[in-house]
Amino acid sequence: MSMESEVHRPLADYSANIWEDILTHFSKSELETIDMLKEKHSTLKEAVTESFMASKENQIENIKFIDALCRLGISYHFEIDIIEQLGYAFNSLDFNQLIRHDECDLYTVGLLFQVFRQFGFKLSADVFEKFKGEDGKFKEHLVADASGILSLYEASQWNTRGEDIIDQALAFSSCHLKEILFQSIPQHLAVRIKNALKHPYHKGISRIETRKYISYYEAEEKRDAVLLEFAKIDFNMLQKLHRKELACVTRWYEAMEIKSKVTYTRHRVAEAYLWSIGAYFEPQYSQARVKTAIALIIFTMLDDTYDAYGTMEELEIFTDAIEKYSICKT
Known part of the structure; x- marks a missing residue:
C-alpha cells in the first residue's frame, strides 16, 4: 500500500460545474457581428449625445436623463459631462430652491437625491421635509403614487448615519411598496418593485441590473426609442467582449491543465x-478583468488546498513557504 493512500484528506464534495462549454468559446461569426454593430452604435451615440446636451436647458430633465443613462448602463460614455453638469446644478441656489418647491413631486425629488449621492454630491436629506405632515410622519396620500414611493425607497438606500428622515423614509416606503404589489399596477413596475425590495439596483452587479432595467424601460410609455436602441446595442457589444474575455480565461485554464493536475479544486471559471x-464592466478594463479572473481562480485553488486537500502537517509547511515568499526580493 502506498504512502499516499494512507493519508486521510478532508476532501470536499463540491457541486458540479453548471456552465456549458458554449460559454467559453467565441466564434468568428460573432466577431463579424460586432463589426456590423459598430457603425450603428456610433450613429446612435451621436444622437444620444445631442439629446443629452439639449436636456441641459432644463436642469430637472437633464438629471432625469442622467439617471436613465446610468440605469441603462451607458453613462460611462458621458462621465466628464455628467460630473460637470451635476456639479453646476448642485452649487446652484436656484436649483436647490426648485427641488424644495411644492411642484417638484416625490418621484422627482427621490430621483434627484439618488443621482447626486451616486456621484458623490451629498444633497441634504431635508429635501424630503415637504412630504411630511404636521405629525412629523410622511403624508399618507403619497401612497397613491407607486413610482414616487419606489423612488423614495431607492433614495433611502443612500442614507448616511444620523439622517433620521431617511430612516423614516425607508420604513415608510418599504412597508407601502409591499402593499402596492397587491394593487393594480403595470406588470413591469410590479417586477421592478419586487426586485428593488429584494436587492436595490445600485448594490447589484451592474451588468445584471442594466439588463433588468432595459426591460423595465422598454415597457415604459414615455421611453426614448433612440436611447433604448443605443442601450441595447451597447449592452450586446459589451456582452460579446465579455464572452471573448471569458473564452480567453478558459483557454488559460485548460492550458494549465488544472482540472487534471489539481483534481480536488472547484471548476469555477x-x-x-x-x-x-x-x-468593472467598461471596455477599457478588458485586461484587468482577465487578470482578475485568473487571480481569483488561483486564490480558489489555494483556498481548496487548505479546505479540501492538505493535511495539517502539509499545510504548516505550505503556509511557511508562502509567508517567506516575496516578489520584491532580489
Whole structure:
C-alpha cells in the first residue's frame, strides 16, 4: 500500500460545474457581428449625445436623463459631462430652491437625491421635509403614487448615519411598496418593485441590473426609442467582449491543465470572471478583468488546498513557504 493512500484528506464534495462549454468559446461569426454593430452604435451615440446636451436647458430633465443613462448602463460614455453638469446644478441656489418647491413631486425629488449621492454630491436629506405632515410622519396620500414611493425607497438606500428622515423614509416606503404589489399596477413596475425590495439596483452587479432595467424601460410609455436602441446595442457589444474575455480565461485554464493536475479544486471559471465583471464592466478594463479572473481562480485553488486537500502537517509547511515568499526580493 502506498504512502499516499494512507493519508486521510478532508476532501470536499463540491457541486458540479453548471456552465456549458458554449460559454467559453467565441466564434468568428460573432466577431463579424460586432463589426456590423459598430457603425450603428456610433450613429446612435451621436444622437444620444445631442439629446443629452439639449436636456441641459432644463436642469430637472437633464438629471432625469442622467439617471436613465446610468440605469441603462451607458453613462460611462458621458462621465466628464455628467460630473460637470451635476456639479453646476448642485452649487446652484436656484436649483436647490426648485427641488424644495411644492411642484417638484416625490418621484422627482427621490430621483434627484439618488443621482447626486451616486456621484458623490451629498444633497441634504431635508429635501424630503415637504412630504411630511404636521405629525412629523410622511403624508399618507403619497401612497397613491407607486413610482414616487419606489423612488423614495431607492433614495433611502443612500442614507448616511444620523439622517433620521431617511430612516423614516425607508420604513415608510418599504412597508407601502409591499402593499402596492397587491394593487393594480403595470406588470413591469410590479417586477421592478419586487426586485428593488429584494436587492436595490445600485448594490447589484451592474451588468445584471442594466439588463433588468432595459426591460423595465422598454415597457415604459414615455421611453426614448433612440436611447433604448443605443442601450441595447451597447449592452450586446459589451456582452460579446465579455464572452471573448471569458473564452480567453478558459483557454488559460485548460492550458494549465488544472482540472487534471489539481483534481480536488472547484471548476469555477465563469464565476471567477463574473467577479471581475462586478468590479468593472467598461471596455477599457478588458485586461484587468482577465487578470482578475485568473487571480481569483488561483486564490480558489489555494483556498481548496487548505479546505479540501492538505493535511495539517502539509499545510504548516505550505503556509511557511508562502509567508517567506516575496516578489520584491532580489
